[in-house]
Amino acid sequence: MNICVIGSGYVGLVTGTCFAEFGLNVVCMDKDEDRITQLNEGNIPIYEPGLEELLKRSLREGRLTFTTDLKAGIQQSLVIFIAVGTPSNAEGDVDLEAIKEVAASIGQNMNDYKVIVTKSTVPVGTGQMVENIIKENQSEAHSFDLISNPEFLREGSAIEDFMRPNRVVLGSRSEQALAIVKDLYRPLYLLETPFVITNIETAELIKYASNAFLATKISFINEIANLCELVDGDVHQVARAMGLDNRIGPKFLHPGPGFGGSCFPKDTHGFAHLARSKGYNLKIVDAVIAVNKNQRERMVDKIEEAAGNLVGCDIAFLGLTFKPNTDDIREAPAIFIIQKLIEKGAKVKAFDPAGMPSARQVIPEVEYADDAYGAVQGCDLLVIATEWNQFRNLDWGRIQKLLNKRVVVDLRNIYDPSRMRELGFAYTSVGR
Numbered sequence: 001m002n003i004c005v006i007g008s009g010y011v012g013l014v015t016g017t018c019f020a021e022f023g024l025n026v027v028c029m030d031k032d033e034d035r036i037t038q039l040n041e042g043n044i045p046i047y048e049p050g051l052e053e054l055l056k057r058s059l060r061e062g063r064l065t066f067t068t069d070l071k072a073g074i075q076q077s078l079v080i081f082i083a084v085g086t087p088s089n090a091e092g093d094v095d096l097e098a099i100k101e102v103a104a105s106i107g108q109n110m111n112d113y114k115v116i117v118t119k120s121t122v123p124v125g126t127g128q129m130v131e132n133i134i135k136e137n138q139s140e141a142h143s144f145d146l147i148s149n150p151e152f153l154r155e156g157s158a159i160e161d162f163m164r165p166n167r168v169v170l171g172s173r174s175e176q177a178l179a180i181v182k183d184l185y186r187p188l189y190l191l192e193t194p195f196v197i198t199n200i201e202t203a204e205l206i207k208y209a210s211n212a213f214l215a216t217k218i219s220f221i222n223e224i225a226n227l228c229e230l231v232d233g234d235v236h237q238v239a240r241a242m243g244l245d246n247r248i249g250p251k252f253l254h255p256g257p258g259f260g261g262s263c264f265p266k267d268t269h270g271f272a273h274l275a276r277s278k279g280y281n282l283k284i285v286d287a288v289i290a291v292n293k294n295q296r297e298r299m300v301d302k303i304e305e306a307a308g309n310l311v312g313c314d315i316a317f318l319g320l321t322f323k324p325n326t327d328d329i330r331e332a333p334a335i336f337i338i339q340k341l342i343e344k345g346a347k348v349k350a351f352d353p354a355g356m357p358s359a360r361q362v363i364p365e366v367e368y369a370d371d372a373y374g375a376v377q378g379c380d381l382l383v384i385a386t387e388w389n390q391f392r393n394l395d396w397g398r399i400q401k402l403l404n405k406r407v408v409v410d411l412r413n414i415y416d417p418s419r420m421r422e423l424g425f426a427y428t429s430v431g432r
């Protein structure tokens, strides 16, 4: 079967490459010519472990192609995935321009029955809007069906999440379209992956509700961590004991500087905004957003307290990305914290295994080092802001010699407080 994926960004590339791996013929489209030329040569514009090998293999074997020719892609495919970006503004209003443009092109170029699948995270009601736009733009009447199939891909483990998902959500009114799209996912039946079949609106809602709930777990445990600091509690023991209750579950209860990335911040704002536009206040989601904002600010205070005085203080920063195994610095707590520290008079020297090229664009005032020890050299204080594996086993003997004062602020709780104190460090973490 031939399918096409419109939008060769993060979601589109992972989706297209994984479907090609399932044996389908996939054409991925993007209007960025440069990107398409690079992709046809096997060069991927994002950092995602495992993606490049899969993509190169399918390219070589001819199951995967990249093009800017939207018309040909649409006409030769039965199923069309929409995976374009849906950025949001500060109020959480989601920008649907790219989706509208694609829907119009699909209408104009349609030559036969098509199944149109929305992968992008979109506000409830977008499916209906896409249907209307396609109809308005059709030059000849062709039947088509819509499916909402939200993605639940984590950066850094997106291939695994696609190949072994916890569930696949499909929202549609058409039995025929559902049968066609279920067939694309057939390899997952062997793994007994649950398929949740709903109407389009419910599928759109499931994506937002899932991300908002995960974000709620994080903000919840961050508040417990803050309380632990006031009552001499240990948040990890609290989280472990809570997580042993099957109804709660152990995941997403890791305290830290708050959530970042391209999804949780955008989707929580988008969800709250969507509800407000319908006359309903999602009070819990509003609180999750407020707690997350506050958590970043608390981290700045924590570092200031550890430093004594930030003016002229040289701070080494390990980790810039919003989490490990990605080069993504969007909404990364580290970036916000560094900007605040610089505003308050500190100087920052940083190292990140993958995030430095983008960080240089956003915070050029920072000095960038070649490795962790280069960042620490000559600084007064060390902050660990992202839990990359290579920061989990630092040579503390070496760091003692390089750092002016033995002060460490570990925003991801990757070290043991008593061990760090034994080593002679003034060590602060979150909620312990």
Ligand code: UDX
Binding pocket: 151, 152, 153, 154, 155, 156, 211, 214, 218, 251, 252, 253, 254, 255, 256, 257, 258, 259, 260, 261, 262, 263, 264, 322, 323
């Ligand atoms: C998330 C969702 O997990 C995914 O299903 C969705 O489709 C897209 O958004 P992603 O943004 O890649 O994926 O990252 P994730 O691993 O979920 O982490 C998000 C943020 O939460 C990171 O900043 C991470 O550091 C933080 N986090 C996560 C915590 O602070 N504590 C936790 O316990 C878990």
